[in-house]
Amino acid sequence: MRKELQKYFRNDKLPHIWCPGCGHGIITGAVVRAIDNLKLNQSKVCIVSGIGCSSRAPGYMNFNTLHTTHGRALAFATGIKMANPDLKILVLTGDGDCSAIGGNHFIHAARRNIDITTIVFNNSIYGMTGGQYSPMTPKAAFATTAPYGNIDRNFDLCKLAQSAGATYVARGTVFHVPQLIKLIEKALKHKGFSLLDVVDICPTYFGRRNKMSSPIAMMNKIREMSVTVRSASKMSEEELSGKIVIGEFHEERVPEYTEEYAKVIEKAQGGN
Amino acid sequence: MSKKIILMQGNEACVEGALAAGMRFFAGYPITPSTEIAEISAEKLPKLGGKFIQMEDEIASMGAIIGASLTGFKSMTATSGPGFSLKQENIGFACLAEIPCVVVNVQRGGPSTGLPTLPAQGDVMQTRWGTHGDHPIIVISPSSVREVYDMTIRAFNLSEKYRVPCILLMDEVVAHMREKVELPEQSSIDIINRKYLNPSMSVYKPYMDYDGDGIPPMMNFGDGLPYHVTGLIHDISGFPSTNADVSKDLLNRLMSKIYNNLDDILEYENIYTEDAETVIVSFGSTARSVHRAVYLLRQEGFKVGMLRLKTIWPFAHKAIKKLKQTPVRNLLVAEMNFGQLLETVKASAEGAFRTYGLNKYNGELITPQEVINKVREVAKHA
Amino acid sequence: MTQKNIKIYIDEKACKKCGLCIAFCPKKVYGSEGGKPVIVNLSACTDCKLCELRCPDYAIIVGGENIE
Structure with a gap:
C-alpha cells in the first residue's frame, strides 16, 4: 500500500476478509483516497456501517468506526450527526443492508437532508449469507433464493434517493475508479444528504450463479454496459435497458438538517 | 425561599x-x-x-x-x-x-x-x-x-x-x-457521569478493564483517538473475535459488572414485613393499591406487609432471602399480567413460602379491595 | 513525456490473484505467473495507476522513484 494512505488503514487488520476480486476493496480504497485528497481531519471522521460484507469495511479503516445492526447504519449515523454536527459522517452500506432492511432509514435520512454521505457497495447480492437476491438484483438474475430466476423488479437507488429528497445523487462503478474517487470527493464536500450508488462486483456469489464467475468477466460487463448520464439522456428507454448509467444525477442546495435544528435551538432560547 | x-x-x-x-x-x-x-x-x-x-x-x-x-x-x-x-x-x-x-x-x-x-x-x-x-x-x-x-x-x-x-x-x-x-x-441531585478517558493516551483499547471494576472508561467519537465499535463479539481493542476465551471473558465481564454491584443497583422497599405472615410483592402502580390494602388490612389486624420492588432486574433475590428470617409464610405477587414476576419469586423462595399470584390483565388496575380479598383468601389456606 | 523511471511495486503477500490488474492494464504491462501479476512490459507503463486503483487488496503501487 502507498505510504501516504497507510495512516487511514488499520494495517494490522489487513488482509481483509473479502474474496479475491471482490470490489469492496476497490471502493474502500477509493473512499480513503478521496478522504486523503480532501485532507479531512481523520479524528473528526465517523464511518458507520450496517451488516454484511460491505459493512466490514469500517473495521479496516482508521477512523471513528461504528459497525451497527443490519440496515440501521443511517439511524445510528443520524444520532451521531445530530449530537455532534462537527463530525464528518460516512455510511458504508450494501445493497441489501441499505435498500431492503434499511430502506426506511434510507428514504428518511434523504428526506431530512442530513449531512451524511452514503456509499452503497452495490453488488446486487447478499454476499455474507451466501448469495441471496436483494432489492438491487436485476430481474431474471439467479441467486440461491431465486433458483429459477429473480421475479422481483430492482430498485434504481439513485431515483429512489432523489425522489426521497437526497440533495446529491451519483453513481459510479468499481471499474471507473478515478471517476469514482472524484464522485466521492464531491459527495463528501456536499452539504446535505449525498448518495453514491457504486456498482460493485461479487464474483463469488453473484458471478458464479450468473455465468460470470471471474472478476474479469464481471468487470467487463460493467465496462460494456456503462453509459454516462449525458449519453443516456440521448438514448431511448429500450436502448437503456440493462445499461448502467454513471455520473451525477442530481445536486441541489437545500437547508441541511442539523443547521435547521441549530435554528430551532436559537428560537427555543428566545432568539429569532 | x-x-x-x-x-x-x-x-x-x-x-x-x-x-x-x-x-x-x-x-x-x-x-x-x-x-x-x-x-x-x-x-x-x-x-x-x-x-x-x-x-x-x-x-x-x-x-x-x-x-x-x-x-x-x-x-x-x-x-x-x-x-x-x-x-x-x-x-x-x-x-x-x-x-x-x-x-x-x-x-x-x-x-x-x-x-x-x-x-x-x-x-x-x-x-x-x-x-x-x-x-x-x-x-x-x-x-x-x-x-x-x-x-x-x-x-x-x-x-x-x-x-x-x-x-x-x-x-x-x-x-x-x-x-x-x-x-x-x-x-x-447526585449526578453520575460515565468514566471518561483522557484522549491524550497513545493507544486506546476501548474495552480494556483499566480500573479492574469491569467497566471500561469511554472516549467520545471525535475526541481524539479513533476506535472501533461493533455488535460482534470483540476483544479488548474493540475488534471482532471468535476466540472462545475472548467470548467467554467478554460475556463474563458484562454480567459481572452488574452482578458484582447488586448492593448498589438493587432498591426495594419493605413495609410492615417484620411481623407479617403474608407479604405482597408488587411494583409500579400496582404497589399503590397494595399499599392502601396493607394499610386497611393492618387496621383489621391482619399481619400483612409489602415488598415493593424498585429495581426489577436484576431481581432482588436478597429481598426474598431476608424474608426467610421473618415470620412470613405467604408471598402474594400482585401484578397486571399472568404472573411473570411470580415465577421468579417462586424460584427465589425455594419453597420457603407458599406463593400466590394476584393477576389482572384486562386493562384495569388491581384495586385495593381485590388485594384485600386475595389476602383474606390466602389467610384461609394458611 | 520524458519521465520514465516508473516503478511498480507488487506486494505479493497482499495479492489474492484476482487478475484484475493483468486483464485491465491498458498497456498490457502485466503477465501472469500462476495467477499473480508479473511485470513483463514496464516500458509501456504510462503511470495511469489504474491497476493500483483497481487492486482490491492494495497490493500495487505505481509511481516514480520514491517507492520503497
Whole structure:
C-alpha cells in the first residue's frame, strides 16, 4: 500500500476478509483516497456501517468506526450527526443492508437532508449469507433464493434517493475508479444528504450463479454496459435497458438538517 | 425561599428528571401512552441546547440514541409495548457495545397492539430477555410521579456508571396520573457521569478493564483517538473475535459488572414485613393499591406487609432471602399480567413460602379491595 | 513525456490473484505467473495507476522513484 494512505488503514487488520476480486476493496480504497485528497481531519471522521460484507469495511479503516445492526447504519449515523454536527459522517452500506432492511432509514435520512454521505457497495447480492437476491438484483438474475430466476423488479437507488429528497445523487462503478474517487470527493464536500450508488462486483456469489464467475468477466460487463448520464439522456428507454448509467444525477442546495435544528435551538432560547 | 410545588404528570416528571440528570439528546417515535415524553422533550431540550429528533420508526430511535451517546451525549428514548418490541435488537447492541442510554417503556395492555390506552405490566420478562442472547440489563420501576422523576435520574446514573442500557419500566397509570410534586434543587441531585478517558493516551483499547471494576472508561467519537465499535463479539481493542476465551471473558465481564454491584443497583422497599405472615410483592402502580390494602388490612389486624420492588432486574433475590428470617409464610405477587414476576419469586423462595399470584390483565388496575380479598383468601389456606 | 523511471511495486503477500490488474492494464504491462501479476512490459507503463486503483487488496503501487 502507498505510504501516504497507510495512516487511514488499520494495517494490522489487513488482509481483509473479502474474496479475491471482490470490489469492496476497490471502493474502500477509493473512499480513503478521496478522504486523503480532501485532507479531512481523520479524528473528526465517523464511518458507520450496517451488516454484511460491505459493512466490514469500517473495521479496516482508521477512523471513528461504528459497525451497527443490519440496515440501521443511517439511524445510528443520524444520532451521531445530530449530537455532534462537527463530525464528518460516512455510511458504508450494501445493497441489501441499505435498500431492503434499511430502506426506511434510507428514504428518511434523504428526506431530512442530513449531512451524511452514503456509499452503497452495490453488488446486487447478499454476499455474507451466501448469495441471496436483494432489492438491487436485476430481474431474471439467479441467486440461491431465486433458483429459477429473480421475479422481483430492482430498485434504481439513485431515483429512489432523489425522489426521497437526497440533495446529491451519483453513481459510479468499481471499474471507473478515478471517476469514482472524484464522485466521492464531491459527495463528501456536499452539504446535505449525498448518495453514491457504486456498482460493485461479487464474483463469488453473484458471478458464479450468473455465468460470470471471474472478476474479469464481471468487470467487463460493467465496462460494456456503462453509459454516462449525458449519453443516456440521448438514448431511448429500450436502448437503456440493462445499461448502467454513471455520473451525477442530481445536486441541489437545500437547508441541511442539523443547521435547521441549530435554528430551532436559537428560537427555543428566545432568539429569532 | 418558597418551595416549588407543581402538579405534574408522570411522563412530564420523566422528562424533568432526564433533563436534571443531564439528558441532552432524545430520539423517539409517537406511541401511546409514552408520547408526552417525546412532546415535552421536543419543547424543552432545545432550550438547553440539547437535541430532539423524531425518527422514522422505533428501531431508528434506538439506533439514534446509541449514536448520540457515542459522542458523549446522555441520551434517551421512550416507547410502549409494540415500540419496545421493535427496539430490542438495538438494545442488545447497546448491551454488548456498552453504550449508556435510557429506554423508557410505558407499559400498556398487550400482546400486539393490545390495549393502547390502558395499563398493564406485561413487559416484565421482555425487559429482562427481550433482546436475544445472554446480556446484562438494569430495569427500574417507579410507583409515583415524584418517583418517576427520581428514578429517571437514577436510570441515567446507573446507565452511565455501568455502561449498560437502563430501562425505566413505567405503566400507563404512573405515566398519565398527575400528582403534586416538589422537585429537588438541581444542586442537591447526585449526578453520575460515565468514566471518561483522557484522549491524550497513545493507544486506546476501548474495552480494556483499566480500573479492574469491569467497566471500561469511554472516549467520545471525535475526541481524539479513533476506535472501533461493533455488535460482534470483540476483544479488548474493540475488534471482532471468535476466540472462545475472548467470548467467554467478554460475556463474563458484562454480567459481572452488574452482578458484582447488586448492593448498589438493587432498591426495594419493605413495609410492615417484620411481623407479617403474608407479604405482597408488587411494583409500579400496582404497589399503590397494595399499599392502601396493607394499610386497611393492618387496621383489621391482619399481619400483612409489602415488598415493593424498585429495581426489577436484576431481581432482588436478597429481598426474598431476608424474608426467610421473618415470620412470613405467604408471598402474594400482585401484578397486571399472568404472573411473570411470580415465577421468579417462586424460584427465589425455594419453597420457603407458599406463593400466590394476584393477576389482572384486562386493562384495569388491581384495586385495593381485590388485594384485600386475595389476602383474606390466602389467610384461609394458611 | 520524458519521465520514465516508473516503478511498480507488487506486494505479493497482499495479492489474492484476482487478475484484475493483468486483464485491465491498458498497456498490457502485466503477465501472469500462476495467477499473480508479473511485470513483463514496464516500458509501456504510462503511470495511469489504474491497476493500483483497481487492486482490491492494495497490493500495487505505481509511481516514480520514491517507492520503497
